[in-house]
Amino acid sequence: MWALPETVQMWAVFAIVAVGVYLYVRERFSIEAISVGLILALMVFGNLFVSPDNGLDTATLLSGFAAPALITIMALLVVGQGMFQTGALERMTMAINASLDKQPRRTLALVFGIAFAVSMFMNNTPVVVMFIPVLAAMSGKLGVNASRFMMPLSFLCILAGMTTLIGSSTNLLVNDVLVRTTDMSLSFFTQFVPGMTLAMIGAVFIIFMAPILIPDRESEEPILQASGQQYIAQIRVTPGHPLDGVEPTVGIYPRLKDVTVRMVQRGETSFLPPFEATLQTGDVLIVAATRSQLSSLLKTRPQYLRGMLDIGNFSLDEPVSDSAIMLSEAVIAPGSRMIGRNIEQIGFRRQTGCLVLGIQRRSRMIRKRMLDIRLEAGDVLLIFGYERDVAGLRRNRDLILLDWSTAELPDIRRAKAARIIFVATIAAAALSLVPIEIAALGGAMGMIAAGCLNIRQAVRALDMRIFLLIGAAFAMGLALERTGGAEFIGTNVVDFIKPFGTQALIAAVFLVVAVFTNIISNSAAALLFAPIALSIAEKADIDPIIMVLTVIFAANCSFATPIAYQTNLLVMGPGHYRFGDFARFGIPLMLLLWVSYVLLVPIFFGL
Numbered sequence: 001m002w003a004l005p006e007t008v009q010m011w012a013v014f015a016i017v018a019v020g021v022y023l024y025v026r027e028r029f030s031i032e033a034i035s036v037g038l039i040l041a042l043m044v045f046g047n048l049f050v051s052p053d054n055g056l057d058t059a060t061l062l063s064g065f066a067a068p069a070l071i072t073i074m075a076l077l078v079v080g081q082g083m084f085q086t087g088a089l090e091r092m093t094m095a096i097n098a099s100l101d102k103q104p105r106r107t108l109a110l111v112f113g114i115a116f117a118v119s120m121f122m123n124n125t126p127v128v129v130m131f132i133p134v135l136a137a138m139s140g141k142l143g144v145n146a147s148r149f150m151m152p153l154s155f156l157c158i159l160a161g162m163t164t165l166i167g168s169s170t171n172l173l174v175n176d177v178l179v180r181t182t183d184m185s186l187s188f189f190t191q192f193v194p195g196m197t198l199a200m201i202g203a204v205f206i207i208f209m210a211p212i213l214i215p216d217r218e219s220e221e222p223i224l225q226a227s228g229q230q231y232i233a234q235i236r237v238t239p240g241h242p243l244d245g246v247e248p249t250v251g252i253y254p255r256l257k258d259v260t261v262r263m264v265q266r267g268e269t270s271f272l273p274p275f276e277a278t279l280q281t282g283d284v285l286i287v288a289a290t291r292s293q294l295s296s297l298l299k300t301r302p303q304y305l306r307g308m309l310d311i312g313n314f315s316l317d318e319p320v321s322d323s324a325i326m327l328s329e330a331v332i333a334p335g336s337r338m339i340g341r342n343i344e345q346i347g348f349r350r351q352t353g354c355l356v357l358g359i360q361r362r363s364r365m366i367r368k369r370m371l372d373i374r375l376e377a378g379d380v381l382l383i384f385g386y387e388r389d390v391a392g393l394r395r396n397r398d399l400i401l402l403d404w405s406t407a408e409l410p411d412i413r414r415a416k417a418a419r420i421i422f423v424a425t426i427a428a429a430a431l432s433l434v435p436i437e438i439a440a441l442g443g444a445m446g447m448i449a450a451g452c453l454n455i456r457q458a459v460r461a462l463d464m465r466i467f468l469l470i471g472a473a474f475a476m477g478l479a480l481e482r483t484g485g486a487e488f489i490g491t492n493v494v495d496f497i498k499p500f501g502t503q504a505l506i507a508a509v510f511l512v513v514a515v516f517t518n519i520i521s522n523s524a525a526a527l528l529f530a531p532i533a534l535s536i537a538e539k540a541d542i543d544p545i546i547m548v549l550t551v552i553f554a555a556n557c558s559f560a561t562p563i564a565y566q567t568n569l570l571v572m573g574p575g576h577y578r579f580g581d582f583a584r585f586g587i588p589l590m591l592l593l594w595v596s597y598v599l600l601v602p603i604f605f606g607l
Contacts, residue, residue, distance in 0.1 A: 035468035064474020075440035081461035082447030087410025119160035147217035150575030162195035177530040217576035231358025259289035336398035354385030477520030513554035559586030
């Protein structure tokens with residue numbers, strides 16, 4: 001080992017961090033490759049050129065991979081995947097989508113407003129997890145990319161965290177430094193007036209500038225283009241079914257306004273439109289609907305799902321933990337042995353393990369029971385089954401499985417359990433019953449144990465980009481801290497600005513903390529600069545509360561990079577963002593809040 005002078009060590013770390021941030025912004029290489037390269041460079045440098053006294057060894061640099069923040073984010077991704085796999089938010093999403101048709105702007109404002117209000121009084125990380133699937137569904141309904149909504153969601157929740165003491169873990173960390181260093185403490189609403197003022201300024205910026213500065217990012221995954229052709233399908237009204245006892249209005253059933261009911265079969269009696277009969281248990285409805293419409297029915301309530309599967313004796317009572325539920329399409333092949341026979345005669349369920357939900361025939365309109373339809377070459381079957389059984393259809397010579405049409409369906413049998421686990425996770429974190437990392441990890445394990453998702457689905461929810469990005473961010477922050485780089489910048493900037501007055505000094509502290517919070521994360525920046533700010537307050541004869549609040553507001557300006565705060569990392573995947581997208585939108589927002597705070601400091605604190 002060749003230990004370099006401490007000053008040289010510090011500047012070398014500055015160079016490594018600068019190169020890393022430059023590579024992240026340029027995006028010439030993948031985030032994963034840059035993150036691994038950064039960690040490797042710091043490990044080589046720390047082991048060869050840094051004295052052991054500085055503590056920049058391999059174990060220290062890799063400690064970020066065991067950090068509570070990383071465990072929290074990974075676990076919350078699994079919790080969110082559990083909500084998605086069970087369609088736990090489907091009914092709420094459908095209610096919001098129904099409102100979107102009539103009042104899209106008001107509905108969007110309401111959703112963002114609720115997210116903001118809730119983030120004022122609880123940790124904003126679970127709030128973002130809660131609203132990601134809601135906004136993803138809303139973006140699909142409005143026909144826009146999810147990137148339009150995900151970054152504003154994260155930023156608004158961060159802004160809300162500025163307003164109260166418990167709005168962000170950063171606020172509590174800084175208050176803890178204040179309590180340990182002085183005999184003072186922040187109350188719950190000490191920061192409310194300046195915090196809410198900055199939050200409102202930031203919110204106005206987001207509303208007007210998001211459409212301009214946030215790029216449209218489309219999903220890199222193939223998008224299933226659903227056919228507009230209609231299938232003939234059947235729904236049995238089972239005991240307790242939502243359709244039991246429904247009366248027709250103007251000849252149609254209002255509960256099924258999105259599908260066309262062509263016939264109601266009651267025993268040997270058939271009812272044709274316009275309908276006058278009140279539905280009752282045992283009725284079989286013959287409906288015409290697109291794949292999208294049938295999927296919506298399957299994802300709304302378990303009773304609809306059971307009513308559609310009851311006809312084919314498809315049992316969902318015994319969960320299959322290692323296989324997801326799939327929806328796919330298959331074409332009757334020319335020369336197929338199925339031609340001229342109906343589904344029951346074929347014994348389709350017994351042969352394949354799958355169920356035919358609907359039959360599509362372009363040649364003419366069919367008004368008969370689906371099970372009575374004799375198949376023809378070219379008919380398209382809408383297939384429902386477990387993943388392993390659907391995959392087995394590839395070997396069936398009588399069918400041509402359309403692989404591109406295969407999609408996973410939410411297992412809504414577990415929706416209630418998923419909601420309970422989700423609420424318990426959020427409540428435990430929000431009420432500080434346990435640390436958020438314990439609540440999140442417990443929620444993730446609960447989702448798996450309750451069958452809301454299997455291990456394969458849980459692993460798929462873990463984003464390797466986020467994992468490596470957080471590890472690299474911790475390594476950079478530790479390197480800057482251990483070599484004295486952060487303190488060097490803070491102290492020198494303040495010493496240079498001090499002769500220009502108190503307002504200029506506050507402006508310098510805010511800007512330095514805001515820049516560092518986007519490089520080494522907000523919690524690290526807050527813990528690093530809170531003692532420095534209190535020392536500055538003592539030397540410059542400034543109220544310590546003013547300097548502490550300056551650090552809090554600046555540390556919450558974590559908008560310019562995805563590594564600055566965990567909610568940015570959470571929305572990075574759903575929004576399909578690149579590293580530079582945060583800088584493009586976040587840097588102007590950060591500078592706006594900096595200028596606004598500096599100009600309003602005399603009003604806030606009577607300077």
